[in-house]
Every structure is written in structure tokens, then in C-alpha cells.
Amino acid sequence: MTLCNAVDRTFLSDRLPYPYTEADADWWLGMVAENDGKEGVWRAIVADGQIVGSISVERMADENRAAGSIGYMILTPFWSQGIGTEAVRKICGMAFS
Numbered sequence: 001m002t003l004c005n006a007v008d009r010t011f012l013s014d015r016l017p018y019p020y021t022e023a024d025a026d027w028w029l030g031m032v033a034e035n036d037g038k039e040g041v042w043r044a045i046v047a048d049g050q051i052v053g054s055i056s057v058e059r060m061a062d063e064n065r066a067a068g069s070i071g072y073m074i075l076t077p078f079w080s081q082g083i084g085t086e087a088v089r090k091i092c093g094m095a096f097s
Contacts, residue, residue, distance in 0.1 A: 001021070001022060003051060003052075003053070003054070004016060004020035005019055007053070007073045007075060008076045016073070040056055040057055040058035040068070041056060041057050041091055041094045041095050042055075042056040043055055043056070043087075043091060043094075045072065045074060045083060045084075045087045047083050052074055052075045052077075052078045052083065053072060053073050053075060053078065053083070053084075053087070054072065055070070055071070055072035055073075055088070055091050056072070056091070057069070057070050057091050057092065057095040058071070070088060070091070070092075072087060072088070
């Protein structure tokens with residue numbers, strides 16, 4: 001919950017509620033558990049042994065089901081260090097396999 005409340009929301013979609021509550025976290029983790037590997041891939045972004053963000057590739061709907069949408073968030077102190085670039089590279093490999 002701390003990560004989701006601390007992240008800079010300037011470039012995020014409206015999907016991430018604020019304030020982010022324990023109920024929001026429970027819903028999110030349940031959705032990920034049910035859909036990971038079926039409708040998308042969701043992962044934590046870890047740097048220096050701590051979770052600093054999250055990333056996903058989600059299958060698009062309807063006629064675009066063969067395409068995916070990448071979304072990620074990273075705590076501001078970890079921006080501009082190549083962490084996002086590496087996370088995107090890794091999750092794309094997971095999504096295509």
C-alpha cells in the first residue's frame with residue numbers, strides 16, 4: 001500500500017485509486033492471482049533488494065486481443081537509472097513466451 005500511495009501520479013492512468021487502501025490491495029492481488037499468465041503478466045520491480053514499482057503487460061480487449069498494453073510505475077528516487085527500461089525488456093520477454 002505504501003508504494004501505491006507514494007508514487008508520483010503525473011504519468012499514471014486513473015486506474016490506481018488514491019488513497020490506496022488495504023481493500024484496493026486485496027482486490028488487486030486477487031485479480032492478479034486469477035489472471036496472471038492468462039490475460040497478462042504482472043510483476044514487482046525490485047532494485048537494491050526492495051520493491052520500487054510494478055509493471056504489467058495486459059491483453060487488450062475485443063478485436064485487439066492479439067495486442068498488449070504495458071504499464072508501470074516506479075518511485076521517483078529510482079527514475080532515470082535504467083530500471084524501467086530493464087523492467088520493460090524483461091516483462092516483454094515473459095509476455096511473448
